[in-house]
Amino acid sequence: MLLSQNQKDRMMNAWIYALLFIMMLSMLYPFYYVLILSFNKGTDSLLGGVYFWPRTFTFENYAQFLDDPHWYRAFLVTIVRTLAGAALGVLFTCLVAYGLSHRDLMFRRSYFTIIIFAMYFSGGLIPYYVVLRSVGLLNTFGVYVIPSMLSTFFLLIAISFFREIPGELKESAHMDGASELVIFYRIILPVSMPLIATMSLFMGVGQWNSWLDSAYFVQSEGLRTLAFRMMEVINKSNAPMDAIAVANSASAGVTSYSLQVAAMVVSIAPIVCVYPFLQRFFIQGIMLGSVKG
Amino acid sequence: MELNTRVTGITGKNVQQAQFWKRLKKQKTLHLFVGLGMIFLLIFAYTPMFGIIMAFKNYSISTGIKGIFTSEWVGLKHFDEFVNDYQFGTIVRNTLALSFLKVIFAFPAPILLAILLNEVKNMRFKRFVQTISYLPHFISWVVVVGIAFTFLSADIGMVNKALLGLGMIDKPLDILTNPQYFWGLAVGSAVWKEMGWWTIIFLAAIAGINPALYEAAQIDGAGRLARIRHITFPGMKGTIVVVLILTIGSILGGGLVGSNFEQAFLFGNSINNPTSEIVQTYAFKVGLRDGRFSYAAAIDLVQSVISVILIFSSNYIAKRTSGSSLF
Numbered sequence: 044m045l046l047s048q049n050q051k052d053r054m055m056n057a058w059i060y061a062l063l064f065i066m067m068l069s070m071l072y073p074f075y076y077v078l079i080l081s082f083n084k085g086t087d088s089l090l091g092g093v094y095f096w097p098r099t100f101t102f103e104n105y106a107q108f109l110d111d112p113h114w115y116r117a118f119l120v121t122i123v124r125t126l127a128g129a130a131l132g133v134l135f136t137c138l139v140a141y142g143l144s145h146r147d148l149m150f151r152r153s154y155f156t157i158i159i160f161a162m163y164f165s166g167g168l169i170p171y172y173v174v175l176r177s178v179g180l181l182n183t184f185g186v187y188v189i190p191s192m193l194s195t196f197f198l199l200i201a202i203s204f205f206r207e208i209p210g211e212l213k214e215s216a217h218m219d220g221a222s223e224l225v226i227f228y229r230i231i232l233p234v235s236m237p238l239i240a241t242m243s244l245f246m247g248v249g250q251w252n253s254w255l256d257s258a259y260f261v262q263s264e265g266l267r268t269l270a271f272r273m274m275e276v277i278n279k280s281n282a283p284m285d286a287i288a289v290a291n292s293a294s295a296g297v298t299s300y301s302l303q304v305a306a307m308v309v310s311i312a313p314i315v316c317v318y319p320f321l322q323r324f325f326i327q328g329i330m331l332g333s334v335k336g
Numbered sequence: 337m338e339l340n341t342r343v344t345g346i347t348g349k350n351v352q353q354a355q356f357w358k359r360l361k362k363q364k365t366l367h368l369f370v371g372l373g374m375i376f377l378l379i380f381a382y383t384p385m386f387g388i389i390m391a392f393k394n395y396s397i398s399t400g401i402k403g404i405f406t407s408e409w410v411g412l413k414h415f416d417e418f419v420n421d422y423q424f425g426t427i428v429r430n431t432l433a434l435s436f437l438k439v440i441f442a443f444p445a446p447i448l449l450a451i452l453l454n455e456v457k458n459m460r461f462k463r464f465v466q467t468i469s470y471l472p473h474f475i476s477w478v479v480v481v482g483i484a485f486t487f488l489s490a491d492i493g494m495v496n497k498a499l500l501g502l503g504m505i506d507k508p509l510d511i512l513t514n515p516q517y518f519w520g521l522a523v524g525s526a527v528w529k530e531m532g533w534w535t536i537i538f539l540a541a542i543a544g545i546n547p548a549l550y551e552a553a554q555i556d557g558a559g560r561l562a563r564i565r566h567i568t569f570p571g572m573k574g575t576i577v578v579v580l581i582l583t584i585g586s587i588l589g590g591g592l593v594g595s596n597f598e599q600a601f602l603f604g605n606s607i608n609n610p611t612s613e614i615v616q617t618y619a620f621k622v623g624l625r626d627g628r629f630s631y632a633a634a635i636d637l638v639q640s641v642i643s644v645i646l647i648f649s650s651n652y653i654a655k656r657t658s659g660s661s662l663f
Contacts, residue, residue, distance in 0.1 A: 048559065055560055059455050066449070067468050070528070073483045074471075076494065080486065091497030139373030142366040149360060154370055161381035167636035169623050170387020170404070171380075177401035178379065193376045223365040252476030255598075259624060270478045274602065277482050300492060307482050314474045319467060 085301030104305035121269040128188040128250035135192045140201035162195040240324040391634035414634035431614040435587040445531040450538035469532025477598035515611040526594030541575035585647025
């Protein structure tokens with residue numbers, strides 16, 4: 044049977060929409076599933092069969108989550124490191140980029156060579172660990188925010204962003220006797236909101252999600268992050284035959300499994316809430332970066 | 337300013353020097369800003385690079401950073417030991433298999449998605465699908481593994497519960513613990529997590545294609561598949577090559593197609609170890625856990641050298657065959 048061009052087109056459209064719809068569902072449903080599980084009674088979840096709606100609705104998982112000093116503490120550490128890490132990272136990276144964005148800066152080429160080289164080569168984990176130990180950052184909160192204060196990737200993006208700012212803005216401030224620091228703070232930063240939004244999102248998400256540094260560089264229990272705690276629980280329950288232990292640990296219908304699910308929701312929720320609003324910024328940011336690549 | 341320096345160039349060295357200092361003084365605040373950044377890089381990027389020499393030494397952590405330079409040389413002893421390690425073959429095989437499987441399966445996924453999205457005329461739907469598709473990129477591997485666990489675990493996983501309930505299997509599939517399934521699990525989760533994110537770049541490449549080409553092709557009677565094949569795909573080729581080179585360069589780390597280390601570390605357990613142990617997890621275990629720093633640094637170095645070789649050779653091949661390249 045011969046199909047007309049129009050019919051063929053419609054068939055193909057149907058295929059495309061169907062494929063995209065399936066893909067979308069496969070990405071959305073896991074998030075939804077975790078969400079409903081977090082509101083379902085832990086001991087009940089273990090029986091299975093909860094697919095679309097909590098069967099025995101409860102807030103117990105979240106209550107337990109906030110009651111457990113371990114989780115609570117990890118939650119706080121994560122919030123603080125996210126705010127501090129993003130703020131420090133954005134400010135410091137922008138400050139260095141502001142200096143480098145001046146086309147008549149002396150030794151510019153040497154500076155850039157140093158940056159590009161650092162971007163492509165690294166010493167690897169072990170020497171890095173030795174350095175952190177030597178500067179006394181191991182086992183401190185500083186290890187979360189200080190080594191990530193300067194991002195070479197965003198440094199280059201910020202430099203090209205600052206170059207687009209009309210020079211007259213700076214010149215007029217110079218005339219009024221403003222120092223470089225004042226110009227940076229009062230003029231450059233306020234007109235760079237798209238850049239700052241993008242950087243804040245990426246650095247913030249990076250900080251929020253990070254668990255490797257907590258696993259590598261920190262031993263103190265009080266400094267563990269949310270992601271690290273989750274990693275611990277997952278590692279534990281990933282081992283076979285542990286479901287029995289999981290079920291045994293149940294108190295008031297909460298299992299370590301349902302607690303973990305609640306922790307997952309807590310860790311996903313801020314990202315899901317923030318990122319749709321910053322989207323249009325970060326697409327610009329990423330494109331700028333890839334063009335410069 | 338420019339005229340000044342040119343004139344002083346003629347009038348003599350002293351004046352030139354005076355100019356140099358004057359200019360430097362004027363820029364001193366800017367150099368202070370940049371200098372802080374350079375000090376940062378010196379500490380956190382360059383010192384570790386020099387630290388690589390500990391792979392050739394017998395380094396002991398108690399000697400601190402000085403020890404990197406003062407400890408005794410042992411030449412290639414640690415490399416030799418690594419090559420003769422009884423796990424060497426398995427680890428290298430797993431690292432390579434995981435990396436290449438990801439290039440084969442996870443790399444084309446965003447290209448396909450970008451082409452599909454480009455065919456959607458309803459802008460609202462398109463934007464919605466896009467927004468959803470790169471959400472997983474922002475979620476940490478820990479959570480992704482947690483989600484995988486809620487779906488695939490043999491004891492409480494939804495998939496097993498559902499399949500058992502439907503009578504399609506008689507005993508649960510141990511996807512998370514059977515070595516047989518690990519590579520598929522890693523590749524699958526990498527596709528799920530990173531596919532949407534990389535479509536951003538491919539969609540941008542498609543946006544750069546001249547719309548007149550499509551109109552001309554339509555007039556010539558080209559159907560939709562023909563237009564995809566002869567216009568959309570060739571229009572993306574440059575970008576595809578560049579992203580492919582980047583992917584191959586970071587392939588051992590997993591880079592653009594999902595972190596190998598995080599997957600192997602989080603999905604890995606004592607049972608699927610034969611397929612999930614990779615160079616990086618092994619280096620981590622012998623290095624930071626067992627405290628054999630020099631040995632682990634040597635393993636790390638082997639991996640970095642292979643990565644550099646891969647990126648240069650793939651760049652060279654791409655330049656020779658397609659004309660597009662990274663550098």
